[in-house]
Amino acid sequence: xxxxxxxxxxxxxxxxxxxxxxxxxxxxxxxxxxxxxxxxxxxxxxxxxxxxxxxxxxxxxxxxxxxxxxxxxxxxxxxxxxxxxxxxxxxxxxxxxxxxxxxxxxxxxxxxxxxxxxxxxxxxxxxxxxxxxxxxxxxxxxxxxxxxxxxxxxxxxxxxxxxxxxxxxxxxxxxxxxxxxxxxxxxxxxxxxxxxxxxxxxxxxxxxxxxxxxxxxxxxxxxxxxxxxxxxxxxxxxxxxxxxxxxxxxxxxxxxxxxxxxxxxxxxxxxxxxxxxxxxxxxxxxxxxxxxxxxxxxxxxxxxxxxxxxxxxxxxxxxxxxxxxxxxx
Amino acid sequence: xxxxxxxxxxxxxxxxxxxxxxxxxxxxxxxxxxxxxxxxxxxxxxxxxxxxxxxxxxxxxxxxxxxxxxxxxxxxxxxxxxxxxxxxxxxxxxxxxxxxxxxxxxxxxxxxxxxxxxxxxxxxxxxxxxxxxxxxxxxxxxxxxxxxxxxxxxxxxxxxxxxxxxxxxxxxxxxxxxxxxxxxxxxxxxxxxxxxxxxxxxxxxxxxxxxxxxxxxxxxxxxxxxxxxxxxxxxxxxxxxxxxxxxxxxxxxxxxxxxxxxxxxxxxxxxxxxxxxxxxxxxxxxxxxxxxxxxxxxxxxxxxxxxxxxxxxxxxxxxxxxxxxxxxxxxxxxxxxxxxx
Numbered sequence: 182x183x184x185x186x187x188x189x190x191x192x193x194x195x196x197x198x199x200x201x202x203x204x205x206x207x208x209x210x211x212x213x214x215x216x217x218x219x220x221x222x223x224x225x226x227x228x229x230x231x232x233x234x235x236x237x238x239x240x241x242x243x244x245x246x247x248x249x250x251x252x253x254x255x256x257x258x259x260x261x262x263x264x265x266x267x268x269x270x271x272x273x274x275x276x277x278x279x280x281x282x283x284x285x286x287x288x289x290x291x292x293x294x295x296x297x298x299x300x301x302x303x304x305x306x307x308x309x310x311x312x313x314x315x316x317x318x319x320x321x322x323x324x325x326x327x328x329x330x331x332x333x334x335x336x337x338x339x340x341x342x343x344x345x346x347x348x349x350x351x352x353x354x355x356x357x358x359x360x361x362x363x364x365x366x367x368x369x370x371x372x373x374x375x376x377x378x379x380x381x382x383x384x385x386x387x388x389x390x391x392x393x394x395x396x397x398x399x400x401x402x403x404x405x406x407x408x409x410x411x412x413x414x415x416x417x418x419x420x421x422x423x424x425x426x427x428x429x430x431x432x433x434x435x436x437x438x439x440x441x442x443x444x445x446x447x448x449x450x451x452x453x454x455x456x457x458x459x460x461x462x463x464x465x466x467x468x469x470x471x472x473x474x475x476x477x478x479x480x481x482x483x484x485x486x487x488x489x490x491x492x493x494x495x496x497x498x499x500x501x502x503x504x505x506x507x508x509x510x
Numbered sequence: 511x512x513x514x515x516x517x518x519x520x521x522x523x524x525x526x527x528x529x530x531x532x533x534x535x536x537x538x539x540x541x542x543x544x545x546x547x548x549x550x551x552x553x554x555x556x557x558x559x560x561x562x563x564x565x566x567x568x569x570x571x572x573x574x575x576x577x578x579x580x581x582x583x584x585x586x587x588x589x590x591x592x593x594x595x596x597x598x599x600x601x602x603x604x605x606x607x608x609x610x611x612x613x614x615x616x617x618x619x620x621x622x623x624x625x626x627x628x629x630x631x632x633x634x635x636x637x638x639x640x641x642x643x644x645x646x647x648x649x650x651x652x653x654x655x656x657x658x659x660x661x662x663x664x665x666x667x668x669x670x671x672x673x674x675x676x677x678x679x680x681x682x683x684x685x686x687x688x689x690x691x692x693x694x695x696x697x698x699x700x701x702x703x704x705x706x707x708x709x710x711x712x713x714x715x716x717x718x719x720x721x722x723x724x725x726x727x728x729x730x731x732x733x734x735x736x737x738x739x740x741x742x743x744x745x746x747x748x749x750x751x752x753x754x755x756x757x758x759x760x761x762x763x764x765x766x767x768x769x770x771x772x773x774x775x776x777x778x779x780x781x782x783x784x785x786x787x788x789x790x791x792x793x794x795x796x797x798x799x800x801x802x803x804x805x806x807x808x809x810x811x812x813x814x815x816x817x818x819x820x821x822x823x824x825x826x827x828x829x830x831x832x833x834x835x836x837x838x839x840x841x842x843x844x845x846x847x848x849x850x851x
């Protein structure tokens with residue numbers, strides 16, 4: 182049980198670190214975000230009451246009246262109540278409302294394409310690593326090309342070829358704007374059609390890492406004694422590959438999920454910009470361009486929260502499927 | 511111990527020569543310690559090295575050979591031609607000239623961040639693991655936390671808060687390095703933990719060496735291939751990260767990199783105007799350079815990763831078998847009696 186407690190403790194610390202970073206960054210860097218924000222707000226027709234000013238100052242610093250530790254606790258209190266301030270670029274919407282509108286788009290897009298990439302990459306990697314030294318295996322370094330391609334550039338190329346030249350997919354957007362969002366077949370079909378290119382970009386760009394990791398583990402598993410034993414027992418090679426080698430080789434890929442998810446999320450933030458996808462990445466970038474600091478921080482917090490949550494789930498699963506991790510701690 | 515007796519050197523040379531002579535008779539070359547640290551030359555490694563060297567040379571020498579990348583002409587958006595090999599941008603700027611300067615900018619920031627991130631990861635990874643106990647716990651917790659916090663959103667937020675005027679090359683480099691050292695610190699920590707417990711390290715500690723000397727002289731040389739591989743990864747990550755940052759307009763304000771080129775291409779509607787010569791080359795350079803470095807790393811990995819030792823053995827065995835087979839067929843064709851045996 183202590184494995185699970187340790188993991189929970191670690192993610193609690195990571196969460197606290199992210200919250201603290203979020204608090205510290207605007208206070209450590211030059212510039213006065215509160216004034217820029219309030220000026221923007223007035224432009225948009227918002228009234229700047231002393232309370233608004235105080236709320237922004239808590240979030241972004243620049244308030245000299247109360248000591249830093251008090252600001253810190255007030256900031257944590259505001260977050261606990263889900264109060265992230267008012268967005269300037271989507272005035273008068275709250276930051277949390279803007280985020281909750283766009284979050285599902287990103288979660289579905291990134292979640293689905295990560296799962297597809299992981300399953301495909303691991304399966305291909307197991308297949309290739311099973312016979313090291315063959316011509317198929319010597320093609321593996323070619324997949325590094327995919328890993329070294331910038332996500333957004335791949336997105337540009339795919340858009341150019343599949344959307345502009347061939348016209349199979351729309352250039353940008355998340356769904357057909359003539360439809361009203363809802364749970365009907367027409368809308369979901371349009372969302373899939375529009376989401377295909379962004380998803381393809383993410384799958385193509387991230388599959389190389391999964392393939393390579395699985396293939397390397399497969400090669401090292403081949404020299405284990407239990408493989409030799411299985412062969413000596415006269416089991417069929419397919420059974421050995423599936424039930425003996427792959428099962429053990431896949432463990433580090435699962436454990437490495439944390440790192441890869443971070444990469445995929447980072448890549449998809451910019452990919453969304455290329456497609457003007459209505460997800461959280463586009464919101465983050467438009468917030469940056471509009472100096473909407475409150476929205477910027479809110480989006481960062483939510484992305485971090487989502488990544489930490491996904492990792493926590495995977496780590497818990499890992500503890501269940503690999504008993505050694507529990508025994509070690 | 512580290513200072514060999516100069517008088518003994520010629521004798522050693524002689525011995526080495528004799529060794530070389532005997533092994534030449536065997537038909538097998540001798541392998542010195544250094545040879546084992548260097549990757550074996552495979553076709554893939556050759557491809558990777560030539561990509562890296564070629565693009566580096568293009569970035570170093572290219573800017574001297576091309577014209578002014580900023581010069582505006584009245585021939586906007588023309589495709590590749592004899593005058594402009596890679597065509598022109600919307601304002602008639604020479605894409606090739608821009609590409610040469612941008613490659614230099616990207617390499618510069620990649621190298622800078624690579625060095626900074628490697629230094630950070632070496633400090634947190636090696637020093638922490640060597641010290642052990644509390645320092646190790648604290649450092650590895652720190653690097654694990656940095657590892658799970660998604661890097662690019664953090665970079666975007668930091669760059670968003672820095673006013674455009676004060677967003678220089680060094681600011682971007684430091685931000686990229688601070689968010690990018692954690693993964694390699696973890697790798698270095700694991701390696702240091704295994705090296706730290708070897709007998710010669712214990713011996714030098716007992717002999718009263720100071721911690722820094724033990725780390726620099728006894729431990730660091732063992733980690734060099736790992737550090738090299740982590741450095742290569744850091745350079746790739748930095749170039750990719752910077753390109754992404756510049757692409758969304760958050761890069762260093764006074765620099766021109768491949769990401770900036772893509773930013774202008776995107777904002778100049780290169781995509782919808784079909785100006786492929788404008789947005790394909792910058793990304794291609796990044797992809798090729800990254801691929802080259804990854805392939806080099808792939809070869810380094812086969813040396814430092816004990817789990818991949820098999821692979822080298824497999825390959826060597828396969829090669830030797832192929833050579834023997836060739837020899838056999840050659841002798842067989844020359845001397846038909848041999849094949850009967």
